[in-house]
Amino acid sequence: AQSVSQHNHHVILSEAASLELGCNYSYGGTVNLFWYVQYPGQHLQLLLKYFSGDPLVKGIKGFEAEFIKSKFSFNLRKPSVQWSDTAEYFCAVNERMAGKSTFGDGTTLTVKP
């Protein structure tokens, strides 16, 4: 069965620090990859997505992610975090021809002002 692993459960950073959140998945076929963000009190929102093409994808609010097929990874990065980035971040994968997405357990990011 497909699974998604997010390595860090809770990350605490100071403003302007760089961020990298790890995501690995287990599935050998063609996949779509997503990062979702959930700000406090809000619902899940799409941060960025990868379907095909350039493995380095850029999303909203300065976030980017790199798909490394050989490592089954899709790590999220941001060069300089802000206090407003405090949220929970979820990596998700779906098989290319399937409907459902499989989510990781999330990483809670706390950015200290």
Place this chain on the structure above:
Amino acid sequence: DTGVSQDPRHKITKRGQNVTFRCDPISEHNRLYWYRQTLGQGPEFLTYFQNEAQLEKSRLLSDRFSAERPKGSFSTLEIQRTEQGDSAMYLCASSFEGFAYEQYFGPGTRLTVT
């Protein structure tokens, strides 16, 4: 674009009671998904519809759970004879058909079974 809406937002029920949740997807979307999320975990897939057809159900969806999307628009998720282990956030999402479209999530219905 009014987004995905869910009703109610919160539901408290006693063990053994039946509950029903409603989801209204984004109007142009023909796929609708249900997920369940418990504290400290990511959303877990329950089932999804393409138009009115239920295309996949998770093993998590026991026979106490049933979902419908009778006219291919809104959907309902019913839980019969609720158990304390059913306490969770129930999320609905919708998308266009096809592999190149992301899912848009609603705010969820938080169920507490006492």
